[in-house]
Amino acid sequence: MPVSLTPQGLPAWQQRTTRAQWLQYAAWLLGISLFLLCWKVISDNTMWVFVEDAGRQGSDLLSRMLPPRWDYASVLWKPMWDTLNIATLGTAIGIMMAFPVAFLAARNTTPHPLVRSVALMVIVSSRSINSLIWAMLLVTILGPGVLAGIIAIALRSIGFVGKLLYEAIEEIHPTPVEAISATGATRLQVMNYGVLPQIMPAFAGISVYRWDINIRESTVLGLVGAGGIGLQLNASINNLAWNQVSVIFIMIFATVLVSEWISARVRHAII
Amino acid sequence: MSTRETLLESRAQAARQGRWQRLPLIENPRWRWGIAIGVVVYLVLALASVEVNWARVAEGAGRAVNFLSAFMQPDFVSRQKDIVAGLLESLTMTLTSTVLGVLLAIPVGLGAARNISPLPVYLVCRGIIAVSRTFQEIIIAILFVVMFGFGPLAGMITLAFATIGFMAKLLAEDIEDLDWRQVEAVRATGASWWQTMNHAVQPQVMPRLIGLSVYRLDINFRESAVIGIVGAGGIGATLNTSLSRYEYDTAAAILLIIIAIVLLCEYSSSHVRRWTQ
Numbered sequence: 001m002p003v004s005l006t007p008q009g010l011p012a013w014q015q016r017t018t019r020a021q022w023l024q025y026a027a028w029l030l031g032i033s034l035f036l037l038c039w040k041v042i043s044d045n046t047m048w049v050f051v052e053d054a055g056r057q058g059s060d061l062l063s064r065m066l067p068p069r070w071d072y073a074s075v076l077w078k079p080m081w082d083t084l085n086i087a088t089l090g091t092a093i094g095i096m097m098a099f100p101v102a103f104l105a106a107r108n109t110t111p112h113p114l115v116r117s118v119a120l121m122v123i124v125s126s127r128s129i130n131s132l133i134w135a136m137l138l139v140t141i142l143g144p145g146v147l148a149g150i151i152a153i154a155l156r157s158i159g160f161v162g163k164l165l166y167e168a169i170e171e172i173h174p175t176p177v178e179a180i181s182a183t184g185a186t187r188l189q190v191m192n193y194g195v196l197p198q199i200m201p202a203f204a205g206i207s208v209y210r211w212d213i214n215i216r217e218s219t220v221l222g223l224v225g226a227g228g229i230g231l232q233l234n235a236s237i238n239n240l241a242w243n244q245v246s247v248i249f250i251m252i253f254a255t256v257l258v259s260e261w262i263s264a265r266v267r268h269a270i271i
Numbered sequence: 272m273s274t275r276e277t278l279l280e281s282r283a284q285a286a287r288q289g290r291w292q293r294l295p296l297i298e299n300p301r302w303r304w305g306i307a308i309g310v311v312v313y314l315v316l317a318l319a320s321v322e323v324n325w326a327r328v329a330e331g332a333g334r335a336v337n338f339l340s341a342f343m344q345p346d347f348v349s350r351q352k353d354i355v356a357g358l359l360e361s362l363t364m365t366l367t368s369t370v371l372g373v374l375l376a377i378p379v380g381l382g383a384a385r386n387i388s389p390l391p392v393y394l395v396c397r398g399i400i401a402v403s404r405t406f407q408e409i410i411i412a413i414l415f416v417v418m419f420g421f422g423p424l425a426g427m428i429t430l431a432f433a434t435i436g437f438m439a440k441l442l443a444e445d446i447e448d449l450d451w452r453q454v455e456a457v458r459a460t461g462a463s464w465w466q467t468m469n470h471a472v473q474p475q476v477m478p479r480l481i482g483l484s485v486y487r488l489d490i491n492f493r494e495s496a497v498i499g500i501v502g503a504g505g506i507g508a509t510l511n512t513s514l515s516r517y518e519y520d521t522a523a524a525i526l527l528i529i530i531a532i533v534l535l536c537e538y539s540s541s542h543v544r545r546w547t548q
Contacts, residue, residue, distance in 0.1 A: 034366065035366065035367060035370050037363075038362075038363035038366045038367045039363075039367055041359060041360070041363045041423075042360075042363050042364065042367060042423045042424055042427055043424075045360060045422050045423050045424075045504065046419075046420075046422050046423065046424040047420050047421075047422065049420075050419060050420025050421075051419050051420065051424060054418045054419050057417060057418045058418045061414070061417055061418065081320065082320070082321075085317045085320065085321060088313070088317065089317060089318075089321070124530070124533075124534060124537075125530050127533075128493065128529060128530045128533035128534065128537075129526065129529065129530070130493055130494070130496060130497045132409065132497045132500060133496065133497060133507075133510065133526070133529075136500070136510070136511065136514055137338070137514065137522075140334065140338075140514055140515075140517070141331040141334045141335045141338060142327065142328050142331045143324060143327035143328065143330075143331060145322065145323065145324060145327075146321050146322065146323075147321065147323045147328070150321070193293070197293065216407055217407070219407070220407050220409050220410060223409065223500065223501065224500060237413060249406075249410070252406070252410075253405055253406075256405055257405075
């Protein structure tokens with residue numbers, strides 16, 4: 001914080017030096033110009049006629065959605081069960097695949113730095129592709145259905161669980177590991193008795209957390225044909241049956257709330 | 272408590288005789304077995320209800336091979352114009368939606384922090400956060416596409432809306448556990464509400480706010496790759512088209528670009544976060 005003198009010779013406090021101040025102005029100018037440029041691209045690609053009657057469209061949509069067609073809910077139990085299966089089985093498969101990947105990716109348990117970078121690559125590519133994109137690929141390969149959804153969720157979960165788990169492994173206390181290796185244990189035994197007990201609570205918490213996220217994600221996988229309640233959602237939207245759509249939304253909302261509650265309870269019990 | 276002690280005692284005795292067992296993850300045996308049986312029953316029910324068309328899966332195996340080979344030689348060129356247009360839309364959508372979302376999230380976040388806002392404001396802001404966080408971006412995108420028409424504007428509004436919930440929640444939590452002594456010190460000088468926010472609250476939450484904004488930029492890019500499926504513009508629409516045309520080499524190129532950009536974002540965001548803290 002520089003102190004300069006005013007013409008009267010009194011010290012004047014400034015937050016920044018002149019140079020820093022100008023740099024900051026330049027950064028703001030650059031940022032705002034970039035934002036405006038981006039805004040222009042979007043505005044060029046928008047049909048403003050449609051935007052003008054957005055309010056009317058919105059109120060129209062709301063009037064079609066209300067009241068919800070409650071008797072439609074009876075059709076939804078089977079898709080809902082499918083959605084739960086997609087999320088749960090997908091999470092289970094994902095965890096199983098993520099477990100070895102995490103051990104290979106953690107700096108202190110990896111057999112070789114080269115293996116580590118491959119494992120990190122797997123984690124990154126799984127994380128950067130959204131489960132809907134995975135589902136889209138798998139539907140073209142495996143055909144529409146629950147199986148594509150399960151595998152999509154599993155592939156997406158590898159990255160998430162793998163990343164959090166390998167960070168947990170890197171943060172373990174080294175003393176138990178040293179103690180076990182001092183007894184002459186093999187590498188696998190060190191993992192089993194030194195590392196595993198330390199990461200188990202974190203692992204259970206991460207798994208339940210991912211399950212909760214997967215429930216949300218599996219509700220929309222049907223939009224690309226991968227089974228679950230999203231199929232019904234897609235059909236209702238295509239038929240413009242908005243009063244059915246609102247029933248589906250309420251159902252999804254309730255399921256997400258319940259799964260969030262369960263996951264919070266379980267994580268609370270573990271930690 | 273006594274049962275637990277006897278259990279520990281018997282474990283110690285067994286260990287002395289050379290029969291050591293590790294502690295179970297769930298202590299209560301009734302819960303342990305109940306959960307195990309529940310899991311088995313669920314798995315049987317679930318696996319029985321999953322219908323798989325194995326003939327179709329076998330047919331797909333050839334396509335899977337095609338797809339993997341497409342990854343070996345992705346085609347960036349033949350649909351270059353579509354890819355560039357989609358990517359440009361995605362990137363602009365990401366930037367504008369993050370900026371707007373963060374700007375709108377700041378007042379909501381201030382309102383949702385219990386220690387600086389009155390109860391009615393708190394409840395309204397928490398309500399906004401809950402609504403914005405519950406639904407997936409893609410569901411919100413469906414509604415906004417109906418309202419605003421096809422194109423990146425609907426996508427931008429969707430992402431901005433989702434950003435509000437995310438940022439406001441984390442910002443509110445950050446404000447709720449800030450160091451209250453600094454606020455008191457600034458207030459003691461006779462500062463107004465605005466000055467208190469500016470000189471006591473803002474400096475404390477700023478590093479985290481910047482870090483979270485960069486993180487959200489990253490998330491918004493990933494999401495912008497998806498919401499194109501329902502017509503909200505961006506690279507997702509291009510990807511969807513290329514997959515429905517069975518142009519796997521173009522799809523592979525798009526996926527590789529997405530992975531590369533996400534990697535770049537993640538790398539730079541970790542740099543920015545380290546720099547702010």
